[in-house]
Each structure stands twice: as C-alpha cells, then as structure tokens.
Amino acid sequence: MNATGVIVEYNPFHNGHLYHINLTKQKTGADVVIAVMSGHFLQRGEPALVDKWQRATMALQAGVDLVIELPYCFATGHAKDFAFGGVSLLESLGCQTMSFGSEAGSIEGFKSSYSLLNAHNDEVQLNIHEQIKSGISYPQALNNSYKVLSAKYNLDLIDLSQPNNILGYHYVEQIMTHHFAMQPLTIQRITAGYHDDVSKNESIASATGIRKELLQQKQLSAIEQFIPPTSLESLITNDSYSSxxxxxxxxxxxxxxxxxxxxxxxxxxxxxxxxxxxxxxxxxxxxxxxxxxxxxxxxxxxxxxxxxxxxxxxxxxxxxxNFTSPRYIRILGMTSIGQQYISIHKKDFKLPIVSRVASFKDSMLEVDIRATDLYMLASGHHIIGKDYKTPPIRLLNK
Amino acid sequence: MNATGVIVEYNPFHNGHLYHINLTKQKTGADVVIAVMSGHFLQRGEPALVDKWQRATMALQAGVDLVIELPYCFATGHAKDFAFGGVSLLESLGCQTMSFGSEAGSIEGFKSSYSLLNAHNDEVQLNIHEQIKSGISYPQALNNSYKVLSAKYNLDLIDLSQPNNILGYHYVEQIMTHHFAMQPLTIQRITAGYHDDVSKNESIASATGIRKELLQQKQLSAIEQFIPPTSLESLITNDSYSSxxxxxxxxxxxxxxxxxxxxxxxxxxxxxxxxxxxxxxxxxxxxxxxxxxxxxxxxxxxxxxxxxxxxxxxxxxxxxxNFTSPRYIRILGMTSIGQQYISIHKKDFKLPIVSRVASFKDSMLEVDIRATDLYMLASGHHIIGKDYKTPPIRLLNK
Structure with a gap:
C-alpha cells in the first residue's frame, strides 16, 4: 500500500487541514494517509485545546487513516527537533511521501534552499552564532543569514521568514541530512496567514486565529465556519478548553x-x-x-x-x-484502512508498534504518560493514567 | 518584666485557649504572655484553617501580648522537635515560666516521668526500637515502654497515652535536657478531650472538634459557642477555610x-x-x-x-x-505591653529579632516564606510575598 505522511498538531482540526489532506491524496494517489500528531503539549509551547484522543478522532473523521503520537520530547522541541521526530517516525512507518503546507508551495525552492545553506554551513552557523550573541532569536538569525546568502548568489529561493516555510525547510533538511527514502511534497496554503486573525467571509482561517476566537468567545459558533462538521460535532461535547x-x-x-x-x-x-x-x-x-x-x-x-x-x-x-530519536510508534487512532496498513507492513517498520502503553516500558514514553496526567489534572479532569486506559481509537466504517 | 510563655497553634483560638491564658496569668502573675505559634502548617501535618496573621490577631485580642512564629521546620516536626523549637524560643526570649495544658495537671508527675525515663534511657530506647521494627508507631512504643517501667518501679506517674500529656512531657524533657532556666508549669485541661467531638451543652471543645464542625457545617454559627466573641468577629471576614x-x-x-x-x-x-x-x-x-x-x-x-x-x-x-535549632525570633504580632517587653529586654535575647523578613537573609526563614506563598496560592489568594508585605500586627490599645 502506498502511504503518505503528514506532521500535524490539529489544534483544532480545521478546513485548512481538510484541504491539505484532500489535495495530498489527490497529488500522491496515496492508499493511506498517516498523521504524526503532537500529544498534549505543542510546538509553540502550549497545552492543546482538547486532548489528543479527541484531536485524533477529528483527524480520522476527516480522512486521515492512522494517527501516531509525536513524543513529548520532539513535539515541544525547537523546529529542527520537532521536524526530526516527525520525519523519522514517518520514515519508520514506510511512507513514500511526506506532505506539508507552505507559503512557498513548490518543493524545488526548499531543496535549493537546503543545498545552498548546507553548502555554506560553516559560514552560516558562525554568522547565526554572532547574531544570537547580540540578542537576536534563532529563527530570525537563520533568516538573516539566509537572506545575505541568497542575495550574494543571486538565487530566487523560498522566503524563510514565513512560519510554514521555516517548518517545511526543517522537514526537507532532516529528510536530506538523514538520506531518508521518503520524498517531501509541499502544498501551497490558501488564504490564511499562520498568525492571522479570522475573517468572517472565509471558510479557512489559521489555527492560531481559530484558537483565539474560541478562547475569547468561549462558544463554538465563533469558529464553526472554519472547521468541518465532524469536528464541530466532536467539540460540542467539550465544556471547556485548555490553555x-x-x-x-x-x-x-x-x-x-x-x-x-x-x-x-x-x-x-x-x-x-x-x-x-x-x-x-x-x-x-x-x-x-x-x-x-x-x-x-x-x-x-x-x-x-x-x-x-x-x-x-x-x-x-x-x-x-537520552532522547536522541523516536523509539516507538504509538498509535492514537486508526480507520480500517490504517489498521490494514499496519497488519500488512508492520514487519517492515523500523520501530516497535505500541498499541497498549502498559506493554512497553520506556523512559521516553513515560514522559508522554506524565504529560497526559498533568494535562488532565490541570484541565479539571480527575482521570489519571488515561494513556493506560485508552486503547487506540478505531473508526472502522472508514 | 516577668514573662510567661506558651507554645500554641490556635487553629482556631477557642475558649479552652482563653481559659489557659487567663489561668496562666493568674498562677504566674506574669506581666507579659508570649506565645510561640506555628505558621501555616501544623504539628499534625495540616494546613492551618486561616493564615498566621489572623490567628495572631485572635491571640492578641484574647490576652496574649506577643506572638512569635515557630519556624516551619519545628512546627511540622515530631513532638520532640516541635517541643525543642518552642521551648528554645521561649528561653531565648527570657521567659521565666512556660505553661502548657495537660490531662495530668500537675508538673511534678511530668518531672518524675522524665527522671524515670531518663535514668533508664538505654533500656527504653532499645525497647522502643524493637517495637518500631515490629510495626508499632513511635508514640505508642514510648507509651508501652513507659508503662512497663512505671509498673516495674511501682510509681504513680502521668498517663503518656494522653495527647496533651505527651506533648507536655516533651516540653519538660527539652527544658530539663538543655538545662534551661525557664520553669515548666502545667494547667489541667477542662472538659474536652483532644480529639473529642463537640458537645452542644459546653462552651469548651477541642480544636480538633471545632475544626471538624466548621469544615463540615461551613458556617461560623456551628462553633460560636466555643470561641471568644473577638475570634468570632475576626473569622466572620473569612469566606473559606483551608484544609x-x-x-x-x-x-x-x-x-x-x-x-x-x-x-x-x-x-x-x-x-x-x-x-x-x-x-x-x-x-x-x-x-x-x-x-x-x-x-x-x-x-x-x-x-x-x-x-x-x-x-x-x-x-x-x-x-x-542544617536546621538544628531556631535562629531568629520572628514577631507576628504584639500589644503595647509586648512591644514594651521587647524594647526593654531585647539586648538580653539570645537570638536576633526579626520584624521585617526582608532584613534577615536565612535559609530557615526562606522555608517559612515559601510555606506562606504556597499556602496562599492553594487557598485561592493571589498574594505572593505576604511575609515581606506584612509588618507585625500591633494591637496598641492593649
């Protein structure tokens, strides 16, 4: 079976995500879409609005076939670590392609940017180091170095000040650095900028804008135009959101x-x-x-x-x-197709599959389990050990 | 000036405490009564119902002249450490007498008990050690050893199964072991047993019984018969109690x-x-x-x-x-008489006086300050650094 992977947070799942999944399927002809998804804490260093099983359910309902948890140590890491955790897991799962959304929209730009920066790595690193010493943040410093370089070589490359381009760059970088077999693919994001506020005339808004609306207005009607009906139905059961x-x-x-x-x-x-x-x-x-x-x-x-x-x-x-690379493939949820993919291909997976956390003792997994417990307590739920008690979600009519 | 000390928790201040203070004054003819009082965590390992400044205020209103904080490390210690912290502070403050309530009611019994147990210390310690190994708690083991000993020597001593006698025993033990100049005095407790439930026909009940009523009924009317009017008036301002x-x-x-x-x-x-x-x-x-x-x-x-x-x-x-003995005399509150006592006698005090915590850097005091912050946060108050912001309470019409 032909598998394509995505690296996601789905916080919450919205129409932009749906668009990305559908176009990815169309462009790759994938039999199965695998999402590596953050757990309860996200790359921007925030608790997720709703728990990981609910977010996995929304993904499965909208066309993802298999949801795998990105361990806490990668999910909350810098862009490079986040990207490495995500692409490693997708590679371990045997994906032929990984697809990400970007402002740029063409994969060639990413590859050229990587080649250029990689060829001048020492110079770039030194330059970034100097800038950081003078108080500039890493992403800003990378972008500055890169601008100087692309002007010097007179190349027309991707804009590394755009947040999705930055993340995409790190995916491509990790795939190329580690010589993964998996091919990167990018799909141009439509309409919404990453941090933009929502606009009432659109059906697509950024997750940041959607979260802001939801947390401020405290009612789902504020965001219903931006999320698929299945997600809306799922979120109706929530009486609060975590932040x-x-x-x-x-x-x-x-x-x-x-x-x-x-x-x-x-x-x-x-x-x-x-x-x-x-x-x-x-x-x-x-x-x-x-x-x-x-x-x-x-x-x-x-x-x-x-x-x-x-x-x-x-x-x-x-x-x-001790946490240098992912050690397990933790299944959060799957459709029939996802389940079929696992049973056919699991012998080729490069990491062990974890369906029940009780059967896999590992210090990296223990951090994920503790993160869940503390997330639940702070969210006002008295559920401890939910990772032990929750089997992978199965959406078997899909 | 003639000073008498008491070691207290006042959680909350009740009629039994008032009786003890009044009788202590009568028996000693003291010019000033000094209370060494636990802060926000108590000897039974509990958070106090209300904060230490409110408890100090209730004490001052009821006839105590000076309230000194027993540092956290002694206030939450085993009976022996608790007693040592308390009597050391009273000794440092130049008290001639210290007065405690007990079931026994005569100081001679305590002194004889101490002499007997001290004379057979090795035998007793060995015996206690053996009992603890077999799963018996320390207070129970001490009482068992003691019973065997008093039977053997056919002496009529205090009953060391009574909670106030146990605590009193430790006060006397510490005073005698350290050869303090201060004399112990005991006053017989009236009516209420330490852990007894309250009785509707009495004006005196144990603090345990009063707390239980207050926390269960959640209204002051449940306990008003057991506490002085001034304490009642102070507690009216509270909308909740900590536990x-x-x-x-x-x-x-x-x-x-x-x-x-x-x-x-x-x-x-x-x-x-x-x-x-x-x-x-x-x-x-x-x-x-x-x-x-x-x-x-x-x-x-x-x-x-x-x-x-x-x-x-x-x-x-x-x-x-590092916390072997008290290092400072932290004033929580005082009346005019208390203030006068300090200004006359402070040159003879064996420890430095602390009125403003900001002026005294000490790791033992830092624990008290942290205990206050965490107590306040958990009580739902957003007041951090209250120890820095609160000068000693002054009740200057007394």
Missing part, C-alpha cells in the same frame, strides 16, 4: 514551589532566565501579565512557553540527553 | 508531577512510602480516599500528613540537616 490561562494556577504553584536553582534543571532554561520566571510568577496573577514580564527581544514568546511546558511537566535536561 | 481537602488538587498535582524517586528527597519519606503515596495520588480523586489508601498500622494519620506538608512545601532532607 495557559486555565493552567496558570498549577504552573504558578509549580514555579513558586521550586527555587530558581531547581528550575534550572528543566530543558531550555539557560542564561539565568529561571530568576526572571520565578520573579514573574511572584508578581503576576494572570498568565498574560506573567508573559509580558518575561518577554524580551532575546526571549520570544514561543521560546518562553516551551520552557513553561518543561517546568510544568518536569522535563529535565538530564532526561533529554 | 487538605481544599489543598488536595495542588498536592495531587505536585505528587504526580514528581517521580517516586523525587518524592524520596523530602523530609520523613522513608521505607519506600513514596511508592504508596504516588500510587494513592494516581488512584484517588479526594483527600479522604487518598489517606485511606496510605494509612496503616505502621503509618499513623499524623505521620503521613507531615510527609504531605513536606512534599507540598518542597522541604528536603538536605535542608533539614
């Missing part, structure tokens, strides 16, 4: 229960930012005020939020050292 | 965010109980169910609750190693 605003009491308690020295043990906390985080937690009663206190040119919103995830989940630098 | 039931969400989150190995670093967690605590937090949605799961013959309710305080506050074995 840092709702998780702030637990986050604040956790920060203030620690000393700055204890905070320093968590992933990404460097350069004394632990003192800034501790002080902001002392002074600020709400999450927006807290973030305002910490944010600066040096520390982007996303970078700070990722640190907060690691504090919240208790994910330490010591743990991360 | 492990109300703190359980934060406690549970903290336990489940840790691994059993991390829990083991906290004070009193030994013998693998960390696994039991972790598992109970996974399984139980309410505090009573959680406690039921952990409690056994070996682990008394109080002993478990103390561990929970230490987990909650993040108080580690490493910290405790």
């Amino acid at each position: 840092w605003e709702t998780f702030y009491p637990q986050l604040r308690f956790t920060i203030l229960r620690s000393s700055p020295a204890e905070l320093r043990q968590y992933v990404d906390l460097t350069e004394g930012i632990e003192f800034l985080i501790y002080k902001a937690a002392q002074q600020c009663n709400t999450f927006p005020l807290f973030m305002q206190k910490i944010k600066s040119k040096r520390y982007t919103w996303t970078r700070i939020q990722r640190m907060l995830c690691h504090i919240f989940v208790g994910y330490t630098k010591e743990q991360r050292e | 492990w039931e109300t703190f359980y969400p934060q406690l549970r989150f903290t336990i489940l965010r840790s691994s059993p190995a991390e829990l083991r670093q906290y004070v009193d967690l030994t013998e693998g109980i960390e696994f039991l605590i972790y598992k109970a937090a996974q399984q139980c949605n309410t505090f009573p169910l959680f406690m039921q799961k952990i409690k056994s013959k070996r682990y008394t309710w109080t002993r478990i609750q103390r561990m929970l305080c230490h987990i909650f506050v993040g108080y580690t074995k490493e910290q405790r190693e």
